[in-house]
Amino acid sequence: MNPEAQEYLNKILAKEPETLTIDEIRFLRARRSYLKNSQLEEYQSVLETKPPVKEPVKKRNAKA
Numbered sequence: 411m412n413p414e415a416q417e418y419l420n421k422i423l424a425k426e427p428e429t430l431t432i433d434e435i436r437f438l439r440a441r442r443s444y445l446k447n448s449q450l451e452e453y454q455s456v457l458e459t460k461p462p463v464k465e466p467v468k469k470r471n472a473k474a
Contacts, residue, residue: 422438
């Protein structure tokens with residue numbers, strides 16, 4: 411990992427998981443292989459990739 415990426419990763423790991431932004435979560439997920447087991451456990455809640463919950467599309471009543 412380049413020094414800039416390592417520095418950014420360290421800044422992310424200094425934060426609480428619930429305070430991370432979407433971009434920080436994406437960065438962390440992309441670099442999860444660099445994390446120690448203890449870090450994987452601590453950030454497990456943001457590292458899990460769950461599909462978004464989608465509501466069914468409501469059909470409009472079409473008037474001809």
